[in-house]
Amino acid sequence: MPLVHATANCTLHAVKNLDDADSGFLEQLIPDPDxxxxxxxxxxxxxxxxxxxxxxxxxxxxxxMCDGLGATLFFGAVAELARGAEQVSLEPVWDRDVLLGPRSPGRVEAPVGDYLCEKGRNPYDDEEDRAFVREFFHVREEWLDRFKALMLEKCGQKFTTFEALGAFIWRAKVKVSDIPGDEMVKFSYSTNIRKALKPPLPAGYWGNGCVPIYVQLTAKELLEKPIWEVAELIRKSKRNASDEYVRSYMDFQEAHRREGVSAGKKEKPLSFLFLKIYIAYRALTLTTK
Structure with missing residues (x-):
């Protein structure tokens, strides 16, 4: 495991308020491998x-290798040992091939087929698909509170930050992209399946414990729906992460590995990753990328 040593010409106290810290500086605290x-x-x-x-x-x-929760478990164990513990409080578990391996014989009994790429085409081969741009948006808690309070007033439902902000960004992204109204658009994200499985994954499992879930609409439907209805669709999509869905996705992925598995076909997906980045940056002593 490579270890990079670096120094900073300031005190840690000077950058403890990560909401106001320069994003370029934060990037320098993280390894940047190609x-x-x-x-x-x-x-x-x-x-x-x-x-x-x-x-x-x-x-x-x-x-x-692992997801954000898995990395947190791993570094939590390392921190305990660094503080002098002789044994970690939560025994780490790997066993990925046993816990999350494909079934034999495999069977796909849940709607996961939309994740198959077009035949003979890798979705990341095109220059257009590789033109990613990274932007940082600082969303203050008081803004979120007002936004969620407004939706509660309009529809009588409480939404999580993920559901509310996800709906807002998805619709805004599609609107500014000038996508034709009849084109399908997807909101694709990863969801934690540790408790969805039967039996659930062990508490100390620190590998990758998530699968992709998506919501799809035509661009016209997305832009015409009230924002709280879009948030409700995202909420309902979480329920699809059942044991059978997860097992079907793993079998599907194994069967179609050579054809490519992505957010799916020609539709324009919006992968929702910024919440993980935001949460990770809030803990400077464990900044992950």
């Missing part, structure tokens, strides 16, 4: 020492 290097070293660490003697620990972890 795609080939990240495959060769799926976990890289960076220790940055500050002038005050304190330090931050940043990690770049390949998503194929």
């Amino acid at each position: 795609p080939e290097e990240s495959l060769a070293n799926p976990c890289m660490l960076q220790v940055t020492a500050f002038e005050c003697g304190e330090f931050s620990l940043g990690a770049a972890i390949h998503h194929a």
Whole structure:
């Protein structure tokens, strides 16, 4: 596991308010491997020492290895050992091939077929698909509170931050993209399946414990629906992450590995990742990428 040593010409106290910190500075606290290097070293660490003697620990972890919760469990165990514990409080569990391996024989009994790429085409081969742009948007809690309170007033329902903000960003992205009204658009995201499985994954499982879920509408339907109805669709989609859906997705992925599995076909997906990034940045002593 490569370990990068770095220094910062300021104190940790000077950047503790991450909501106001410069995003470029935060990026410097995290290893930045290229795609080939990240495959060769799926976990890289960076220790940055500050002038005050304190330090931050940043990690770049390949998503194929574990998800955000898995990384948190792993580093929590490391922190316990660093503080002198002889044994971690939560025994780590791996066993991915047993817990999340495909069935034999495989069977697909849930609607996961929309994740199959077009035959003979990798969706990431086109130049247009590779033109990603990273932007940082700081959303203050008081803005979210007002937004969710407004939706509660309009429809009488309480929504999570993920549901409310996801609906807002999805609709805004489609609106500014000038997508034809009859074109299908997807809101694609990863959901935690640790408790959805029967039996649930062990509490100490630190591997990748998520599968993709999506909501799809035509662009016209999305833009014409009230925002709370869009948020409700996102909420309902979470219920699709049943044991059978997860098992079917794993079998589907194994059967179609060579054809490519992505957010699916020609529709324009919006992968919703910013909440994970925002939450990770709020803990400077464990900044993950």
